[in-house]
Amino acid sequence: xxxxxxSPPRPTPKAPAPQPAPRRRLLDVLDRxxxxxxxxxxxxxxxxMLAFPIGYTIYLSFHxxxxxxxxxxxxxxxxxxxxxxxxxxxxxxxxxxxxxTLSVGLQVVLGVGxxxxxxxxxxxxxxxxxxxxxxxxxxxxxxxxVWKMMFDPTIGILNYIVQSVGGPTLLWISDANLxxxxxxxxxxxxxxxxxxxIVLAGLAALPQEPFEAAKVDGAGPIRTFVxxxxxxxxxxxxxxxxxxxxxxxxxFDIIKVITDGGPGTASETLNLYAFKQGxxxxxxxxxxxxxxxxTLLVFVVAIVFTRLRARTDQG
Amino acid sequence: MSQTLTPHRPTAKPAAxxxxxxxxxxxxxxxxxxxxxxxxxxxxxALFVFFWMLTSSFKQQVDIYSIPPKWFDFTPTLDNYRDALxxxxxxxYMTNSLVVAACSSLLGLAIGVPAAYSIARYRQTKLSLSxxxxxxxxGVAYLxxxxxxxxxxxxxxxYPALILSHVIITFPLTVFIMVNFxxxxxxxxxxxxxxxxxxxxxxxxRIAVPxxxxxxxxxxxxxxxxxxxDFKMALILSDGDSRTLPVAVxxxxxxxxxxxxxxxxxxxxxxxxxxxLTLAAQRHIxxxxxxxxxx
Numbered sequence: 001x002x003x004x005x006x007s008p009p010r011p012t013p014k015a016p017a018p019q020p021a022p023r024r025r026l027l028d029v030l031d032r033x034x035x036x037x038x039x040x041x042x043x044x045x046x047x048x049m050l051a052f053p054i055g056y057t058i059y060l061s062f063h064x065x066x067x068x069x070x071x072x073x074x075x076x077x078x079x080x081x082x083x084x085x086x087x088x089x090x091x092x093x094x095x096x097x098x099x100x101t102l103s104v105g106l107q108v109v110l111g112v113g114x115x116x117x118x119x120x121x122x123x124x125x126x127x128x129x130x131x132x133x134x135x136x137x138x139x140x141x142x143x144x145x146v147w148k149m150m151f152d153p154t155i156g157i158l159n160y161i162v163q164s165v166g167g168p169t170l171l172w173i174s175d176a177n178l179x180x181x182x183x184x185x186x187x188x189x190x191x192x193x194x195x196x197x198i199v200l201a202g203l204a205a206l207p208q209e210p211f212e213a214a215k216v217d218g219a220g221p222i223r224t225f226v227x228x229x230x231x232x233x234x235x236x237x238x239x240x241x242x243x244x245x246x247x248x249x250x251x252f253d254i255i256k257v258i259t260d261g262g263p264g265t266a267s268e269t270l271n272l273y274a275f276k277q278g279x280x281x282x283x284x285x286x287x288x289x290x291x292x293x294x295t296l297l298v299f300v301v302a303i304v305f306t307r308l309r310a311r312t313d314q315g
Numbered sequence: 316m317s318q319t320l321t322p323h324r325p326t327a328k329p330a331a332x333x334x335x336x337x338x339x340x341x342x343x344x345x346x347x348x349x350x351x352x353x354x355x356x357x358x359x360x361a362l363f364v365f366f367w368m369l370t371s372s373f374k375q376q377v378d379i380y381s382i383p384p385k386w387f388d389f390t391p392t393l394d395n396y397r398d399a400l401x402x403x404x405x406x407x408y409m410t411n412s413l414v415v416a417a418c419s420s421l422l423g424l425a426i427g428v429p430a431a432y433s434i435a436r437y438r439q440t441k442l443s444l445s446x447x448x449x450x451x452x453x454g455v456a457y458l459x460x461x462x463x464x465x466x467x468x469x470x471x472x473x474y475p476a477l478i479l480s481h482v483i484i485t486f487p488l489t490v491f492i493m494v495n496f497x498x499x500x501x502x503x504x505x506x507x508x509x510x511x512x513x514x515x516x517x518x519x520x521r522i523a524v525p526x527x528x529x530x531x532x533x534x535x536x537x538x539x540x541x542x543x544x545d546f547k548m549a550l551i552l553s554d555g556d557s558r559t560l561p562v563a564v565x566x567x568x569x570x571x572x573x574x575x576x577x578x579x580x581x582x583x584x585x586x587x588x589x590x591x592l593t594l595a596a597q598r599h600i601x602x603x604x605x606x607x608x609x610x
Binding site for chain 1: 350353354357358360361362364365367368371379380382383384425426427429430432433434436437439442445446448449451452453454455456457458459460461462463464466479480482483486490514515516517519540543544546547550551560561562564565568575578579581582585586589590593594597598600601
């Protein structure tokens with residue numbers, strides 16, 4: 001390689017320099033296509049590991065198959081009609097919406113608050129930010145176990161804390177009405193830091209003039225926040241919410257480890273239901289249909305939010 | 316969303332002054348106390364869970380079950396760790412996790428860095444959008460095809476199956492982080508390389524790559540962490556001795572339910588490498604996560 005840098009000015013296409021080093025020439029050819037060569041491995045991975053599997057999932061959703069030697073049997077739209085009349089499917093959608101609304105709502109409010117806090121300058125700020133980020137970096141399956149222990153109705157520390165401030169004895173994850181809020185608490189604990197980080201980046205990029213103007217106008221901190229900070233930040237907050245919405249719909253690890261959908265099916269979200277149908281009961285066809293639904297749900301949310309964002313950007 | 320993907324060119328504006336929030340009054344004692352209280356409230360839940368995990372991992376069964384809880388007044392024991400390490404082939408699982416996370420993050424870098432460079436340099440929005448789709452798709456949606464394909468290829472339970480499946484986690488992450496690093500390189504760097512007679516691929520390899528080494532470190536560490544943390548791919552694509560630690564600890568729950576002490580020991584050991592890496596690369600990680608605005 002070293003010799004190539006010392007070589008004379010590069011030959012122009014029309015008048016090739018006499019006897020260019022063969023290596024140089026090959027490199028020239030490759031150079032012409034560099035914008036295709038560089039991303040080529042990535043594109044191969046995307047096609048092989050993403051496009052193909054998704055295509056296959058869609059293909060399977062029109063079939064009935066439990067694996068094994070017999071090939072998938074084409075059943076047309078049977079899986080689709082089955083899902084439309086499947087009470088457990090609709091239940092799982094409702095639980096997904098409930099879980100996602102609750103957890104993302106909490107995360108956005110707390111995350112914006114935390115971002116304002118960590119935006120202040122104080123000694124040890126970097127370290128404090130890192131510590132605050134620990135929940136989102138910690139291994140979810142292991143963290144879920146710790147929460148499972150803390151949720152335990154008799155020995156769990158959470159009930160001790162609730163009771164010591166005069167609260168009732170809660171069954172947490174064993175109570176069908178409490179299990180989704182309990183899981184939303186875990187999700188909020190884990191992912192508020194991500195909202196904080198995104199909003200923090202947004203805060204750092206804000207122009208200073210509106211704040212100075214607000215100061216001149218004599219606006220107090222709350223007034224400044226509501227009329228200046230919040231409107232300026234709203235595009236960033238929407239991005240954070242979008243990221244969290246998409247991932248919350250897909251939440252798997254903590255639900256699988258903490259409740260596995262239980263008690264009964266009280267915390268069985270669409271993701272978990274599809275996983276069970278497809279990979280626990282090996283109903284590949286119906287499971288795939290549910291996964292298509294899940295993918296559609298994610299895309300609808302993404303599109304709606306992107307539109308919303310486009311509007312706030314203009315406004 | 317596109318904002319996070321299209322390269323941010325450094326703006327012409329002078330570097331932002333340290334943002335002075337109008338609320339803050341320097342030296343106000345009340346303000347300082349308020350800040351301290353707010354910080355405590357914010358950090359307590361984040362840290363309490365880990366505190367409880369760690370202390371429980373050193374407690375004897377009696378102390379774990381004791382009500383009121385024993386915060387500090389217990390005799391520490393290493394029994395849980397001994398139990399966790401000997402009851403299962405722990406060394407084996409640890410090796411699996413290390414090999415899979417290391418290989419898949421290196422592979423993620425090898426694939427993602429050139430793609431990110433290309434996106435940043437040639438503004439290939441369509442390419443970055445197709446990669447964004449990779450981030451949108453629910454992981455479970457490609458688990459069924461993976462499972463079917465890897466079963467047919469008799470690869471379930473092998474390293475290649477796990478490593479390949481984890482590349483889906485590591486490589487989009489690498490791309491999103493690296494696009495910003497490449498975009499932040501001033502145009503003059505490329506011009507200078509060209510004047511020196513550097514070819515395009517050479518410019519990438521000999522100029523852009525060395526200049527963005529911190530970015531690659533960030534991307535590599537984050538990729539390692541997310542591969543290490545993965546549960547669902549490993550749950551489906553590993554079996555028996557090829558399990559990674561998160562799956563091993565999950566199976567441990569089934570084998571020894573309510574044996575909280577050893578489980579907390581297990582959980583603590585799994586998280587240790589992640590925390591060490593995070594603390595070691597503290598600043599880089601915050602930048603990396605914020606720049607990509609992607610987890």
